[in-house]
Amino acid sequence: MQVKSWLCATACLLAAALSPAMAADAPTEIKIGALYAGSGQMAAASTPLHVALEYWADGLNRNGGVFVKGFGKKIPIKLVSYDDQSSPALAANLTNQLITVDKVDILLADSTSVMTASAVPVARDHKMLLWDITGSSPNFFSADNPYIVLLALAATDRYPKSIAEFVDQMPKLGIKNVAILYNTADYTAFQAIAVRKAVLANPNLKLVFDRGVPANTTDYTLLVNNVQAAQPDALLEFGYPANEIAFLRALQDNGSKFKFLFTGYGLTEMSLMQTNGVADQLMNTYALAAAASYPRKPEVGLDLEHLREAFEKWVEDHHQTGVEFGFNALAGYQAGLVIENALAEANSLDQLELRRAVFTLSGKLVTLDGPFILAPDGSQSGEILPLGQIMPGKNGAKDYSINIVWPPELATAKPLYPAP
Amino acid sequence: MLAYALATGVIFGLYFALVGVGMNLVFGVMRIVNLAHGDFIMLGAFAAFWLFRGMGLPAPVVVALCFGAFFLIGLPVYYALVPRLQRAAEPEMLSLILFFGLSQVIEAGVAMLFGNTERSIPSRLLGGGPVHLLGQTIPYAWFYAAGVSVVMMFGVYVYLYRTQLGRQTRAIMAQKQEAVAIGIDVHKISAIAFGIGTGLAATAGVFAPFMLGSFTPSIGVPLDLTSFAVVIIGSLGNPLGTVLGGMIFGVSLMLMRTYFSSFADLLPNLVLIGVLLIRPSGLLGKRVRHA
Numbered sequence: 185m186q187v188k189s190w191l192c193a194t195a196c197l198l199a200a201a202l203s204p205a206m207a208a209d210a211p212t213e214i215k216i217g218a219l220y221a222g223s224g225q226m227a228a229a230s231t232p233l234h235v236a237l238e239y240w241a242d243g244l245n246r247n248g249g250v251f252v253k254g255f256g257k258k259i260p261i262k263l264v265s266y267d268d269q270s271s272p273a274l275a276a277n278l279t280n281q282l283i284t285v286d287k288v289d290i291l292l293a294d295s296t297s298v299m300t301a302s303a304v305p306v307a308r309d310h311k312m313l314l315w316d317i318t319g320s321s322p323n324f325f326s327a328d329n330p331y332i333v334l335l336a337l338a339a340t341d342r343y344p345k346s347i348a349e350f351v352d353q354m355p356k357l358g359i360k361n362v363a364i365l366y367n368t369a370d371y372t373a374f375q376a377i378a379v380r381k382a383v384l385a386n387p388n389l390k391l392v393f394d395r396g397v398p399a400n401t402t403d404y405t406l407l408v409n410n411v412q413a414a415q416p417d418a419l420l421e422f423g424y425p426a427n428e429i430a431f432l433r434a435l436q437d438n439g440s441k442f443k444f445l446f447t448g449y450g451l452t453e454m455s456l457m458q459t460n461g462v463a464d465q466l467m468n469t470y471a472l473a474a475a476a477s478y479p480r481k482p483e484v485g486l487d488l489e490h491l492r493e494a495f496e497k498w499v500e501d502h503h504q505t506g507v508e509f510g511f512n513a514l515a516g517y518q519a520g521l522v523i524e525n526a527l528a529e530a531n532s533l534d535q536l537e538l539r540r541a542v543f544t545l546s547g548k549l550v551t552l553d554g555p556f557i558l559a560p561d562g563s564q565s566g567e568i569l570p571l572g573q574i575m576p577g578k579n580g581a582k583d584y585s586i587n588i589v590w591p592p593e594l595a596t597a598k599p600l601y602p603a604p
Numbered sequence: 605m606l607a608y609a610l611a612t613g614v615i616f617g618l619y620f621a622l623v624g625v626g627m628n629l630v631f632g633v634m635r636i637v638n639l640a641h642g643d644f645i646m647l648g649a650f651a652a653f654w655l656f657r658g659m660g661l662p663a664p665v666v667v668a669l670c671f672g673a674f675f676l677i678g679l680p681v682y683y684a685l686v687p688r689l690q691r692a693a694e695p696e697m698l699s700l701i702l703f704f705g706l707s708q709v710i711e712a713g714v715a716m717l718f719g720n721t722e723r724s725i726p727s728r729l730l731g732g733g734p735v736h737l738l739g740q741t742i743p744y745a746w747f748y749a750a751g752v753s754v755v756m757m758f759g760v761y762v763y764l765y766r767t768q769l770g771r772q773t774r775a776i777m778a779q780k781q782e783a784v785a786i787g788i789d790v791h792k793i794s795a796i797a798f799g800i801g802t803g804l805a806a807t808a809g810v811f812a813p814f815m816l817g818s819f820t821p822s823i824g825v826p827l828d829l830t831s832f833a834v835v836i837i838g839s840l841g842n843p844l845g846t847v848l849g850g851m852i853f854g855v856s857l858m859l860m861r862t863y864f865s866s867f868a869d870l871l872p873n874l875v876l877i878g879v880l881l882i883r884p885s886g887l888l889g890k891r892v893r894h895a
Contacts, residue, residue, distance in 0.1 A: 223711050224822045227720035270822070368866050397861075398869035400826060402817035406612050406861050409740045413605060429722050430817025437727045437743030439734045460724040460818060506719015 210255035211533070213262040216241070216523070217288030219278055219299070224270025225400060226296055228425055228456075232507045233295045233317060236516025238263060239498045240524075250524055253541075254531040268294055276302035283310045289533045290315060290523060295512060296424075297321040297340070297370040298399070307331050313535045313542075316562075317519045318512070321370035325561040331535065332562045333542050335522045336515035336553060339563035340374035346472060346571040347420070347446055348382040350590040354418060355388035357601040359444060363393035363416035365407060365431075372422035372448060379420055392416050402426055404434035411442075418444035425453050432462035443602035445469040451477040451572060451586070453510040463581035466574050468603035473572035473586055475552045476510045483550040485521045491552065518553050525549055570594045608738050609862040610855060615742065615750045617854025618847075619815050622753035623808045623827060624834035625760060625846040626801035632777045632841040633797040634686055636699035641831055642824035643710040644674060644802050648809020649723075649819045650714065656729050663730050663810075667752060670810050671803040678802030682795040707824055714821040724818040749811035756807055760843055763800070773797055777841065833872040837879050839886025848887060 220234035221227045241261045244250050249260035264286045268275040275294055279302070282288050291307055293300040293316045300319020307314035314332045316324065320340040324332060337343065354362070362383050366376035373396065383389050393414040397407065401423075408431070411419055419442045421431055428449040435441070450457070450471030457463040479488040486494065492509050495517070499507050507513070522545065530541035542558070547566075549556040557566030571590040577583030587597035627641040648670050655666045685702060692698050732744030764770040772793045775783040784790055812827075813819050830853070838849030853875065860868040879886065 221720075223715050223720065225820075227715065227822060228722050228820055231720045396866040398866065400869055403815065404817065405743060405746070406609065406858055407865065409608060410605060410862060413740070426722050426818055426820070429724055433724060433727070433817050434743075437734060437745060438741040440741070456722060460722060461726045462724070504719075505717065506721040508721055 210252070210257065210259060211289070213260045214250060214252070214290065214527070214533075215262050215264055215286060215288040216290045216292060217279075217282030217286055218263060218265045218292040219268045219275055219282075219294040219303070220265060221270040221294060221299065222267035225426070226270040226294070226299055229318075229512050230270075230295045230299070232510065232513040233516035233519075234265065235499060235504050235507050236495065236513040237292070237520055238502075239495055240517055240520030242498070244520075244524065250527050252527045252533075253529055254533070254537075264288055268299065270299070272299060272302040275299050276306055279303040279306045280310075283307070283312050290538070292519065293317060293319050295319075295515065297324070300324065301370075304329075304332060311535060313538050315519060315523065318515050320374075320564070322374060322563065323370065325559070325563040327561055330539055330562070333539065333558060334562060334564040335556075336518040336567070337564060338567045338569075339559070339565070340371055341378055342563075342565055342568065344375040344378045344448075344472070345568050346590050347470070348378045350571050351379060351382035351389070352386055353590070353599075354444075355386065357444070357599060359417040359601070360388065361390050361392040361414070361416045361418075363411050363414055363419045364391065364395075364422075365393070365411060365419065366396050366422040366448075367399050367401070367424060367427050368396040369399040369424065372424065372427075375422045375448060376420075379422075393419075397423075397427070399424065399427075402430040404431040405438060407431075408434045408438055408440050412440060416442070418442070418446070420446045422448035425449055425456055428453075429457065429460050429462055432457065432465040433460075435465045436462060441603070445603065447471050449511075450574065453508065453512070454584075455510055456508050458581060459508065463584070467576040467581055467584065468573065468600060470571060470573050470589070470599070472569035473588060474511050474569055475514050475554070478570070478572060478586055478588075480552055480554055482552045484525060485517065485551050488552060491517060514552060518551055521551055522549070522556065573597070573599055575600075605862055608740050609858040611737060612742060612746070613855030613858035614851060615746050615854070616815070616858060617851035618750040618753040618757075619746075619808070619811060619850070620830065620834050620854050621847045621850030622749075622756055622804065622811075624831040624838075624850060625757065625843050626804035626808070627828075627831045628835045628838070628840065628846045629760070629797055629804070629843045630801040631835070632843055633773055633794050634690070635696055635841075636686065636689060637696065637703065638801065639700060639703040639828055640706040640710060640824070641703075641801070641805050642827035643707045644805035645809040645812055645827050646714065646819065646821060646824045647710065648674065648806030649812040649823070650718065650809075651806065652810040652813065653723055653725055653819075656725050663748065667807055667810055670806040674806035675799040675803035678799035679795050681802070682798035683791075686794065686798065687791060707828070711821050711824055718821070720820055720822070722818040722820055723813070725813040727814055730814065743814070745811070745814035749815055752807065752811065756804060757844070757847055760800070760804070764843065769793065769796060829872050833875050836876055836886055839888040842886070842888050845886060845888035852887075 221230035241263045248258040251258050266278040293303045295318045297319045304324050308331045316334045318337045320337045322341045366372050450466045452474040454477050526541040529544045546558040553567045555566040559565045570588045572586040575585045588594050589599045630638045655661045689695050727745040730745045730748050734741040772788045834849040834853045838845030
């Protein structure tokens with residue numbers, strides 16, 4: 185009896201001794217450092233992404249915070265954010281500040297490859313894992329750098345897989361001459377490289393126009409005329425939202441039309457195109473069917489309609505102006521989901537342990553963006569988007585639909601060529 | 605393609621002249637560099653967005669309202685900032701810092717109020733369809749913008765060379781101390797010039813969505829760079845030299861876009877460096893000093 189009591193008392197003491205130890209080790213908050221562009225050229229992409237992160241963090245904090253496996257409990261999140269004003273140099277300084285002064289537990293990059301580029305070496309030097317949201321340039325990833333993972337977008341050399349594969353189908357449609365027009369920033373230039381390679385590899389296709397334009401190009405009238413002068417059967421255009429709006433405006437103003445037109449951002453920020461009155465130009469054209477336009481069934485997180493509704497309500501309640509629900513908002517939410525699920529697998533907040541935790545999600549996590557699959561170098565190989573043709577509804581672009589035309593296993597219709 | 609590039613270059617050049625002329629007028633009269641000039645263009649674009657899409661007003665009314673409203677806004681801005689600035693030892697240098705600060709405040713304020721989303725205005729609101737020229741097409745909006753630029757330039761010419769206020773303005777541009785000595789009210793004339801410069805910037809802003817495709821609160825700084833290039837080619841301090849600067853810039857830009865599109869955004873910097881090295885006073889530099 186005495187022995188039993190002694191054992192019980194010892195067990196209780198041990199449990200009591202261990203529990204406070206775990207609680208004592210647990211931080212009072214998880215600090216997540218983030219940069220965003222509140223002004224400048226990247227602001228249109230960066231702002232909705234950051235607002236979505238705030239929405240995600242707010243939702244978790246209302247329920248006690250994020251669960252961290254290593255501490256066995258939920259811990260509130262503190263989002264530490266700085267405005268880098270679209271300046272890569274300032275982003276590098278602020279990334280350093282987040283690591284050394286704010287001592288954040290999780291370090292997020294600003295959106296786009298342009299802004300992520302300056303954070304990659306800083307994070308690596310400090311042996312801090314960079315949670316790269318949409319910086320998809322393959323240049324950021326290498327086997328000898330374990331301090332980066334890409335969350336919300338396939339690496340740019342893999343991102344255009346569907347359109348690059350579809351290029352081989354073009355001769356069957358009667359397409360012979362192809363034109364490529366692209367923004368020279370990493371994100372779009374790498375897509376153009378992948379597609380150009382596919383065109384040049386096909387003996388039945390001829391590249392009749394191949395031009396890059398600076399990232400800040402917002403007038404495409406002359407370029408569109410030059411493309412038309414080359415008489416292509418198909419034009420493949422890659423740009424950021426500002427480029428895309430200007431490109432579509434040029435088509436509208438010129439009354440220009442192409443028999444086959446692919447746009448890189450056409451479906452990625454469709455609501456932005458609608459707001460700007462250029463969505464009609466996208467009817468019967470092709471684009472990668474991004475999650476904001478092509479609902480997928482997520483296994484983790486909200487589905488598209490519930491997310492859109494919740495996000496827009498949150499934006500309204502928090503008086504955030506001019507924030508569109510599109511690809512970038514989804515990317516911010518996706519980043520939050522990956523962090524949340526990784527922390528649920530992490531035994532500590534050690535940076536390499538966090539990397540291990542993120543990698544446990546690879547191949548298992550399926551969100552609105554599709555399956556989350558990491559390559560060994562931390563780049564994203566999942567989240568590949570199918571190629572869709574945007575079909576007008578009864579009211580034109582207001583109630584458009586998408587015909588998936590590639591890959592064959594997802595195809596819902598055959599491509600309509602030439603475009604009516 | 606060459607003829608088309610030249611034709612569109614001339615049309616764009618006329619618009620660029622409108623973009624730069626306000627900055628040049630302000631520098632010519634006050635010897636200060638208004639780095640918030642691009643932000644007044646941006647504000648003009650926002651005003652036009654609201655007047656066109658929100659109120660459905662016709663283009664001539666939008667142009668008149670924007671010019672008038674921003675002329676009036678320019679007057680208190682002048683009296684609040686410029687006289688104090690000109691009492692400093694080096695007003696030119698200090699103006700760079702002061703107006704850069706003002707530029708940042710305007711951009712941040714607009715971003716907070718309206719967000720950073722891209723905005724555009726459908727060209728159909730200006731009427732007309734694509735114009736066929738040299739076997740290709742040019743948007744009607746470009747001709748409209750170029751036409752308004754010509755009218756505004758002519759207005760600046762008439763003001764400077766055919767009115768009493770204009771003669772006083774040129775007197776200050778030529779020799780400020782002598783203008784004071786003969787009884788010209790320098791502050792009054794300068795305030796009017798600042799108001800006109802601000803109004804011209806806003807008028808350029810009305811057409812920015814049509815010429816530049818879309819706009820955000822951050823278009824100010826790139827437009828400042830463009831204005832600088834245009835102004836320096838023509839000659840800093842000579843408002844009418846801006847027309848020549850605009851044309852050269854417009855044609856060069858379109859040629860670059862046609863033949864070396866990847867490097868088109870290098871143009872403002874290349875032109876600035878080239879002109880400063882070869883003819884620092886600008887192509888019409890002599891006339892500034894002896895206006």
